[in-house]
Amino acid sequence: MVVDLGFTEAVGTRRGRQFLRCPSRGLAEIGIDxxxxxxxxxxxxxxDHVGNYALFPRAVFYVQDDEMAFxxxxxxxxxxxxxxxxxxxxxxxVRYNYEGRLVFVDxxxxxxxxxxxxxxxxxxxxxxxxxVHTREGRAVVAxxxxxxxxxxxxxxxxxxxxxxxGIVPRLYPPARLGRAARPHHPRTRSAGAGAAAPGRGGxxxxxxxxxxxxxxxxxxxxxxxxxxxxxxxxxxxxxQGRSHPVPSQTRGVPALYRxxxxxxxxxxxxxxxxxxxxxxxxxxxxxxxxxxxxxxxGPYTHVPYHQRLDQGxxxxxxxxxxxxxxRTSLRLPAFLPSELHYLPMAQTIWYVPTGLDPWNQLLGxxxxxxxxxxxxxxxxxxxxxxxxxxxxQEPRFLDGPYEERLNTWLTLVxxxxxxxxxxxxxxxxxxxxxxxxxxxxLAFAGLIDVQDRMLYNRSYTTGHKAYRARATIELGEAVGxxxxxxxxxxxxxxxxxxxxxYSAYEMACQVSWTRLAExxxxxxxxxxxxxxxxxxxxxxxxxxxxxxxxxxxxLQALTEAxxxxxxEEITALLRRGKDPxxxxxxxxxxxxxxxxxxxxxxxxxxxxxxYEYTNTLRWFFDTFAHPLRLRLLYxxxxxxxxxxxxxxHTPGNGAADARPPRGATDLAPQELLRRLDAAMVALRPAExxxxxxxxxKAGYDRKPLLTTLALGAVKQGNDPHNQEIGLCxxxxxxxxxxxxxxxxxxxxxxxxxxxxxxxDPLECYRRFMEAFGLSAPLA
Numbered sequence: 001m002v003v004d005l006g007f008t009e010a011v012g013t014r015r016g017r018q019f020l021r022c023p024s025r026g027l028a029e030i031g032i033d034x035x036x037x038x039x040x041x042x043x044x045x046x047x048d049h050v051g052n053y054a055l056f057p058r059a060v061f062y063v064q065d066d067e068m069a070f071x072x073x074x075x076x077x078x079x080x081x082x083x084x085x086x087x088x089x090x091x092x093x094v095r096y097n098y099e100g101r102l103v104f105v106d107x108x109x110x111x112x113x114x115x116x117x118x119x120x121x122x123x124x125x126x127x128x129x130x131x132v133h134t135r136e137g138r139a140v141v142a143x144x145x146x147x148x149x150x151x152x153x154x155x156x157x158x159x160x161x162x163x164x165x166g167i168v169p170r171l172y173p174p175a176r177l178g179r180a181a182r183p184h185h186p187r188t189r190s191a192g193a194g195a196a197a198p199g200r201g202g203x204x205x206x207x208x209x210x211x212x213x214x215x216x217x218x219x220x221x222x223x224x225x226x227x228x229x230x231x232x233x234x235x236x237x238x239x240q241g242r243s244h245p246v247p248s249q250t251r252g253v254p255a256l257y258r259x260x261x262x263x264x265x266x267x268x269x270x271x272x273x274x275x276x277x278x279x280x281x282x283x284x285x286x287x288x289x290x291x292x293x294x295x296x297x298g299p300y301t302h303v304p305y306h307q308r309l310d311q312g313x314x315x316x317x318x319x320x321x322x323x324x325x326x327r328t329s330l331r332l333p334a335f336l337p338s339e340l341h342y343l344p345m346a347q348t349i350w351y352v353p354t355g356l357d358p359w360n361q362l363l364g365x366x367x368x369x370x371x372x373x374x375x376x377x378x379x380x381x382x383x384x385x386x387x388x389x390x391x392x393q394e395p396r397f398l399d400g401p402y403e404e405r406l407n408t409w410l411t412l413v414x415x416x417x418x419x420x421x422x423x424x425x426x427x428x429x430x431x432x433x434x435x436x437x438x439x440x441x442l443a444f445a446g447l448i449d450v451q452d453r454m455l456y457n458r459s460y461t462t463g464h465k466a467y468r469a470r471a472t473i474e475l476g477e478a479v480g481x482x483x484x485x486x487x488x489x490x491x492x493x494x495x496x497x498x499x500x501x502y503s504a505y506e507m508a509c510q511v512s513w514t515r516l517a518e519x520x521x522x523x524x525x526x527x528x529x530x531x532x533x534x535x536x537x538x539x540x541x542x543x544x545x546x547x548x549x550x551x552x553x554x555l556q557a558l559t560e561a562x563x564x565x566x567x568e569e570i571t572a573l574l575r576r577g578k579d580p581x582x583x584x585x586x587x588x589x590x591x592x593x594x595x596x597x598x599x600x601x602x603x604x605x606x607x608x609x610x611y612e613y614t615n616t617l618r619w620f621f622d623t624f625a626h627p628l629r630l631r632l633l634y635x636x637x638x639x640x641x642x643x644x645x646x647x648x649h650t651p652g653n654g655a656a657d658a659r660p661p662r663g664a665t666d667l668a669p670q671e672l673l674r675r676l677d678a679a680m681v682a683l684r685p686a687e688x689x690x691x692x693x694x695x696x697k698a699g700y701d702r703k704p705l706l707t708t709l710a711l712g713a714v715k716q717g718n719d720p721h722n723q724e725i726g727l728c729x730x731x732x733x734x735x736x737x738x739x740x741x742x743x744x745x746x747x748x749x750x751x752x753x754x755x756x757x758x759x760d761p762l763e764c765y766r767r768f769m770e771a772f773g774l775s776a777p778l779a
Contacts, residue, residue: 001039001115002027002059003130003141007051009622011086013734014334017048024055024625029541034625035437041117042093043143044124045071047086050093054477057433061096064119065106067126068093070162081162095480099432120145124162253282260349261296265385267353267367273764276349277771280342286333289345290326291479291486297322297352298490300386303359305498307459317362318370319464322348322355323490325720327471328727330478335710335730343768347717350764354718357386369719372758390493393419395426402434406441413445413496421496429488435481440624443469445495447620447632448505450613450639454606454646462609463639465495466616467724473623507567508634512536515571516630536574536630544577551586551738558590558637559644566637580630581621585738587636588614592729592747594643596689600652601756608725608751610643615728618735656686658746660694669700673708676749680712681762685754688712692749696742706730709745712752717764725751 005023012019024034034055041062042050053061070076071090096102105128110116114133121127123144130141256279263271279289301320308315325348333341354369361367364374366384377383398405405428412421428438446466454460472491476484514522517535546554550573557565573583591611598604617636621629647653664672676691695705713726729748733741769775 001041001112002032002037002056003041004043004049004143005040005052005055007048007086009735011047011051015047022055023052028625039111041111041128041130042067043129043141044127045090045093046084046124046144047089049143050089051086053089053092053096054436057436060101060103061093062103062105062111062117063093064117064126064128065104066119066121067124067128068097068102068104070125091480095482122162127162253279253284256282257292260292264293264296264349264353265300265356267356267383269350269353270767272349272353273346273767273771276346277768280772286330286342286345287479290329290475291483293345293348293352294323294326294475294490295486297356298486299388299392300356301358301490302388302390302493303357303497304389305359306461307499308362314459315362316459318358319461319468319494320355320358320490321720321724322352323471323475323487324467324724325351325355327474328720328723330474331731332710332714332723332727335706335727336714337707337711339772339774340711340714343714343765344723346768347714347723347764348720350717351720357389359389360384360387369758390418390422390497392489393423393426395430396420396423397427397430398424402428402431402437406438410441410445414500414502416496416498416500418493418496422493425492426488432481436624439473439476440620440626442492442495443473443616443620443624444626444628445469447613447617448502448635449495449500450504450635451501452503452507452638454642455649459499461499461501462606463613463616464609467612468494470616470619504635504638505631507638508631511567511571511634512631516574534627534630537627539574539577539630540580540627542574542577543579545737546573546578546582546586548739550578551582554583554586555590555593558587558640559593561641562645563638563641566641567634570633570637574630574633579737580633581618582737583633584614584618584621584636585732585736585741587633587640588618588732588736589738589740589743591640591643592743594640594647595747596658596743596750597647597653597655598750598754599654599656601754603647603650603653604721604751604755606646607643608721608755610639611747612725612728613639615732618732622735656689658686658689658693658750660690660697664691664694665698667694669695669698669704672698672700673704676705677708677712680749680753681715683753683757685750688749688753689746692746696745702745705745706733709748709752713748715765716752716755716757716761718758718761719756721755722752722757722761725755 002023007015007017007019009019009022011017027034027037035057037056037059039062040053040056040059045063045067071081071085072094075081076085076090093102105117105119108116108118116131117128118131119126119128127144129143129145132139132141256275260272260275260279263275276289301322303317303320306317306319308317329345329348332344336343351369354367356368357366358368358370361369361371362374364371364376366386367375367377375383398408405424409421409424409428412424425438425442429435431438443466446469447463449461449465450463451457451460468491472487475487475491479487512535513531516539517531521531521535554566554569554573557569570583574580588611591607591614594607595604595611598607614636617632620626620632667675672691672695676688676695679687679691692705692709709726710730713723716722726748729744729751733744733748736744
């Protein structure tokens with residue numbers, strides 16, 4: 001039984017709250033697996049009590065009737081009440097009700113023998129406390145019944161309440177139920193479940209206090225001539241003068257989506273963009289726009305294989321970037337001014353018509369982003385339509401234990417049985433309570449698929465399946481899994497499309513068994529059976545921070561030494577109890593340093609993907625408690641080390657002179673940011689890095705700098721990498737524990753200004769600004 005769930009790290013960062021640990025970690029340290037918890041009591045619906053519901057896939061949730069009625073009723077949107085909840089949390093609980101995972105209580109009720117809930121109200125409409133029978137009598141988990149001793153000692157209720165007459169008689173005298181718990185103190189409260197012990201604190205960098213930027217579902221306040229935003233979710237954008245949101249079934253919206261599909265499949269960037277502008281003016285929410293866009297392009301963005309033999313040459317066939325661009329549309333708005341929240345989505349709509357069927361594009365059979373040099377249209381003949389290479393499928397349901405069926409799916413992926421693997425995945429996905437485990441394995445399947453060499457290769461995967469899996473998961477969460485089938489279809493089948501490279505991961509497995517296992521558990525010969533569990537499992541609890549010397553040695557092994565130096569360093573650090581997250585953050589610093597060594601636009605491909613892989617790995621550690629995640633440190637180490645040698649041995653690279661300009665320290669912060677923005681737009685990478693370094697050296701507030709860097713990334717179109725890599729670096733800057741994490745911001749400026757551009761990269765940005773009557777924003 002778990003009482004209350006705390007808030008998520010993303011929500012805590014956005015609200016300026018200290019995040020001590022995830023409930024899953026705290027519970028794990030006392031021997032409780034969140035995935036096996038069957039009962040969760042929610043005392044009330046405030047954001048700091050319900051945020052981690054997704055960690056408990058098997059649980060049913062006990063709530064008071066009045067709590068659900070109030071927060072789905074007419075007054076929940078009032079500022080006095082809206083401030084204390086996250087709308088996504090309430091929506092998730094409503095979905096759980098339809099899935100049969102909510103148990104409603106009206107008043108007092110025994111949940112399991114010895115544990116009862118009691119409705120007290122006051123703080124919220126359906127506030128409940130929990131009483132537990134113990135050997136010493138009844139103890140009360142009072143939650144927010146009182147926040148400070150001052151509240152009940154001085155007869156002064158806490159200021160956040162629903163019903164003052166309802167709260168006073170229940171607190172004064174103190175609750176009648178028994179020995180009350182200590183008051184909840186909101187400034188020191190852990191962000192975990194009630195059972196979680198205090199853990200390590202989150203990291204907050206200079207200038208990032210309350211209100212700091214964090215990747216989250218965007219909030220829209222789009223202003224367009226006769227339109228204005230309400231300041232809430234994109235779904236709430238309303239025509240001027242209205243006092244209520246645009247209805248979900250706005251007249252003409254289905255026709256607009258049909259028109260959008262027609263223009264995308266016709267490869268009409270201008271026409272698709274115009275329809276998108278109309279959908280924004282109609283107040284359509286961003287998750288809906290994302291779902292429909294993925295639905296349209298999903299059938300046409302798969303490839304039959306990621307390699308071809310052309311005239312005896314091995315050639316690479318690109319992975320779809322439409323899905324990855326959609327992910328940036330979901331996350332980048334959190335870094336942007338409110339009037340530009342839809343600009344990343346505009347860049348996605350601009351790109352998608354050019355990204356269809358890359359297989360036939362590279363064969364010269366149809367136009368698009370990948371056919372700039374291969375497609376030659378026939379006179380008076382329309383271009384051929386995009387082809388569906390992998391048709392959608394119905395689920396296949398297997399028998400047997402879940403873990404065995406999960407392994408069957410991964411085996412089908414490894415064998416390249418694309419459609420059968422996809423069908424089995426859909427069958428597993430139907431088991432709602434096991435979805436977190438399945439989604440973790442989906443991301444894992446992508447993360448282990450990375451090539452083992454770069455120099456002189458043109459056929460490579462560069463971690464794209466991992467990025468596609470992450471985009472699938474984040475977009476599915478955003479639109480709601482019950483409506484996310486188009487997203488699964490767009491993202492899941494590609495995991496099994498060949499070729500598949502597992503040699504780097506095989507190396508990691510061998511290191512796990514021969515170096516990380518205890519001496520007695522190591523193999524005596526190659527004929528020994530596989531170990532029954534991860535030999536490195538005990539090291540998942542490592543929490544010792546890296547010393548400065550250890551970080552320096554690891555960075556040197558990653559960027560300057562040959563294999564196996566980085567393998568030896570990672571192994572030694574894990575065996576000394578070092579925190580895996582700090583190893584990931586050091587890998588990111590190494591990858592960012594390599595980006596700063598790139599000297600020509602066309603040379604970013606390998607190192608930018610090296611960074612994106614470390615970003616995806618950090619997200620994986622933060623999102624899933626996958627038992628094999630430590631092995632991925634070695635895969636990432638291999639990736640980063642290869643990038644370092646690729647950059648070193650590819651002509652045209654080397655760090656440019658990016659020292660702060662003379663007199664920069666005398667400039668005001670807004671002027672420094674203005675010059676940085678101008679340098680990025682002018683595609684001058686060394687100058688962009690120099691102005692970023694000058695701003696950092698001056699010690700100014702980081703938040704405006706992050707906004708400026710995000711603006712620089714989102715202005716540049718015609719290739720989703722412009723937004724993807726910038727987003728990755730900004731996301732990681734906010735959560736990194738590395739003392740030299742500023743290098744991520746320098747690398748962001750370098751990549752945005754330096755990465756190769758196609759056509760007019762600012763065309764989409766200019767058209768968006770003109771369509772909505774916007775002027776260039778100030779950071």
